[in-house]
Every structure is written in structure tokens, then in C-alpha cells.
Amino acid sequence: MDIKSDLHLHTTFSDGEFTPRETVRRAEALGIRQIAVTDHDTIAGVGEALAAGEEHGVSVVPGIEVTLRFVREYFVGSLHLLVYFSDELLSSREFTGELGSIVSRGRGTGLVRARVERINEEFGPGGREPLLSSPLTVESITSMAPNVSRRHFARVLTTEHGLTPGQVTMLIGNSSPAYLPRGSTWSC
Numbered sequence: 001m002d003i004k005s006d007l008h009l010h011t012t013f014s015d016g017e018f019t020p021r022e023t024v025r026r027a028e029a030l031g032i033r034q035i036a037v038t039d040h041d042t043i044a045g046v047g048e049a050l051a052a053g054e055e056h057g058v059s060v061v062p063g064i065e066v067t068l069r070f071v072r073e074y075f076v077g078s079l080h081l082l083v084y085f086s087d088e089l090l091s092s093r094e095f096t097g098e099l100g101s102i103v104s105r106g107r108g109t110g111l112v113r114a115r116v117e118r119i120n121e122e123f124g125p126g127g128r129e130p131l132l133s134s135p136l137t138v139e140s141i142t143s144m145a146p147n148v149s150r151r152h153f154a155r156v157l158t159t160e161h162g163l164t165p166g167q168v169t170m171l172i173g174n175s176s177p178a179y180l181p182r183g184s185t186w187s188c
Helices: 020-029 046-056 087-091 093-104 109-123 138-142 150-159 165-172
Strands: 005-009 034-037 059-071 076-084 184-186
Touching (some): 005 020, 005 059, 020 034, 020 046, 034 046, 046 059, 046 087, 059 093, 087 093, 109 138, 109 165, 138 150, 150 165
Parallel strands (some): 005 034, 034 059, 059 184
């Protein structure tokens, strides 16, 4: 199979397995000529990916996967919107500032704190359904990455709290009583 492009890749700056540089190297090794780095709600890894692309002959399209949250009386959900832009915009303080302002409304330490509090209320030692032997901490989650995702919660819950994958899903899955969606809230 001859894959020419993959325009939806995540790195360790969100919930990917590889750094931006490793992602580019792997694309080159597979013969992929063009990729887009579209981490969830951050462009922090795009610069590294662009530099690696230059070194390895892989065209890198800057991008981001913006999470939009919809809150209705009858529905709460999110939409992931892929946004691509020229690499010249990375040097525009106006562009990066506005983009940062948009994505920070739905992510960041505030959301991590709210999620940790909700998990402890439901599943902490004194919670409604105690499953954790010690409280989950914000620091244990935020130390994992600059842009925390549920994947980072899962890692902490398995490595530090010894939970099984099924238990982790019960704590952080969409149907968990502790689930809090991320994403900038939009009304339309």
C-alpha cells in the first residue's frame, strides 16, 4: 500500500505515543511524504515537527484538533474540528494568542482540577463508590504532560493506583458519573 499523506496525527503533546520528531521519522520510514500534526487543543509540538520534517524530507502541515463542546438542555457533547494553517502563522502572536485563548477555555489546569475533584467525590477513599485507596491528585496528572488528556489520567490510575483497564474506564469513561467533557463551549 502506498500511503502518501496522513493528515491527522497526534504526538506526545496530546495523546500520541511518539514525540513530534519520532512521528516524522516513523512517517519517513513508512514512505509517507506528508503529515499533519493535529494534537488535541495545542500547537506546542508543531515547531518540532516542522524542523524534523525539513531534516527528513517529510512535508509537515501545521494543524490542531480543536474540541468544541455543545451544551444543550437535551444534549451535552463535543465535536473535534481539524484546523490546518500555514507555518507562517506560527510566528503571528495574534494568531497563536487567539488560538490559545480559544482552546484554553475548554482545557488546562482548571479542567484537570475539576476532573480530579469529581473522581475523588465518586471513587476516592471517602467517595460514593470507593475504588481508590488514596485520593487522586492534580499534581500526579499534570506532571505527565503539558496538555493533559484522559490518556494521562489512565496512566496515573493504572501505574499509581493499580487499577485495571476496566476500572479505569469506569472512572473516566463517557458514562462515568465522574466524567466531565472538555472543550470550549459554543452556542449555536
